[in-house]
Amino acid sequence: MKVPLLDLKAQYQTIKDEVLAATQELFETQRFILGPEVEKLEERIARYCHTAYAVGVSSGTDALLISLMAAGIGPGDEVITSPYTFFATVGAIARVGATPVFVDIEEDTYNIDPQAISDKITKQTKAMIPVHLYGQCCDMDSILELAHAHDIVIIEDAAQAIGAEYKGKRAGSMGDMGCFSFFPSKNLGAFGDGGMVTTSSDILYETLKILRVHGSHPKYYHKLVGGNFRLDALQAAIILVKLPYLDQWTSVRRANAERYHKLFSHQGLDGFVGLPVEKTGRHIYNQFVIAVESRRDELRKFLNKANIGTEVYYPVPMHLQPCFEYLNGKKGDFPKAEAAAEKTLALPIYAELTDEQQVYVVQKIKAFYS
Numbered sequence: 001m002k003v004p005l006l007d008l009k010a011q012y013q014t015i016k017d018e019v020l021a022a023t024q025e026l027f028e029t030q031r032f033i034l035g036p037e038v039e040k041l042e043e044r045i046a047r048y049c050h051t052a053y054a055v056g057v058s059s060g061t062d063a064l065l066i067s068l069m070a071a072g073i074g075p076g077d078e079v080i081t082s083p084y085t086f087f088a089t090v091g092a093i094a095r096v097g098a099t100p101v102f103v104d105i106e107e108d109t110y111n112i113d114p115q116a117i118s119d120k121i122t123k124q125t126k127a128m129i130p131v132h133l134y135g136q137c138c139d140m141d142s143i144l145e146l147a148h149a150h151d152i153v154i155i156e157d158a159a160q161a162i163g164a165e166y167k168g169k170r171a172g173s174m175g176d177m178g179c180f181s182f183f184p185s186k187n188l189g190a191f192g193d194g195g196m197v198t199t200s201s202d203i204l205y206e207t208l209k210i211l212r213v214h215g216s217h218p219k220y221y222h223k224l225v226g227g228n229f230r231l232d233a234l235q236a237a238i239i240l241v242k243l244p245y246l247d248q249w250t251s252v253r254r255a256n257a258e259r260y261h262k263l264f265s266h267q268g269l270d271g272f273v274g275l276p277v278e279k280t281g282r283h284i285y286n287q288f289v290i291a292v293e294s295r296r297d298e299l300r301k302f303l304n305k306a307n308i309g310t311e312v313y314y315p316v317p318m319h320l321q322p323c324f325e326y327l328n329g330k331k332g333d334f335p336k337a338e339a340a341a342e343k344t345l346a347l348p349i350y351a352e353l354t355d356e357q358q359v360y361v362v363q364k365i366k367a368f369y370s
């Protein structure tokens with residue numbers, strides 16, 4: 001048996017005719033930059049995320065960058081975030097010239113620990129980027145309370161969390177802006193790069209749209225320095241085909257997660273292997289991440305030999321990355337993030353995964369530890 005970490009070819013077979021029809025239509029128009037497909041997708045994503053607006057951008061990374069720019073974050077400003085995230089979260093902060101300030105994570109959700117944030121708030125703290133890691137929202141009540149008390153802008157990194165909910169509220173609708181990615185491995189993946197920023201603020205919406213086209217408004221008149229942060233019409237057309245399937249795919253991912261819980265329990269592995277906990281609402285399982293107390297890398301090799309795809313998200317926390325050495329982070333600063341980097345392993349969870357494949361994955365993990 002073969003179980004890849006993600007099987008995009010299997011998903012493509014289910015939507016191929018619709019994708020080909022939509023892209024062929026677009027090719028006939030030869031209009032590739034912004035335009036009606038992007039506008040239609042922006043409306044649909046705003047509705048899906050329960051916000052007033054959405055702005056299509058070139059990637060999840062650029063969604064973060066343009067959001068920081070729209071909020072006026074720059075040199076001298078501090079931005080609080082998690083050290084246990086994909087690089088782009090922290091890279092964007094550094095690229096606008098601001099200083100990333102890290103706060104350790106919760107052991108069970110791997111999300112930023114709201115109890116540890118207030119110690120890190122200073123006069124320079126201008127923004128916070130909570131990352132809804134693996135598809136589960138952060139503890140937003142506590143985060144928003146701090147933000148209001150200290151006048152801090154909240155930019156949700158919801159790249160892995162489209163459709164995730166916190167107490168009934170959608171990811172990307174709770175902060176000032178929400179950042180999404182259409183990278184192919186995300187739950188709503190394009191056929192290339194793409195991203196989206198959601199907001200319900202009129203001012204931020206207008207600023208984001210201007211920054212997306214080099215700060216030009218009207219054309220060739222520039223009050224701001226922006227960039228080329230545009231979403232392709234082609235990617236928008238493909239995502240428009242996929243969006244109606246998203247909730248169905250999410251339901252299956254959630255059912256797969258539940259099945260893993262049962263299988264691990266049947267094998268007597270649940271006390272041994274840390275399984276994801278759902279704390280705040282609808283987890284969309286962009287990743288199903290387990291934590292093992294010992295021999296994680298050996299387990300990974302063993303599963304790889306059994307044709308089971310896995311990944312480590314992420315092996316090096318941000319405070320220990322060489323490019324952030326200037327922040328003077330050292331081993332021991334964020335023990336929970338460091339422990340997670342050593343213990344976590346993502347298992348296949350995609351919607352087309354079969355029962356037999358899941359049984360096989362758990363059997364192999366059992367075999368390794370027996």
Ligand SMILES: *Cc1c(COP(=O)(O)O)cnc(C)c1O
Nearest residue numbers: 059060061086088159160181183
């Ligand atoms: C994927 C991802 C990004 C970046 O998105 P891209 O579209 O790849 O640029 C940012 N943050 C997190 C948490 C991500 O998982």
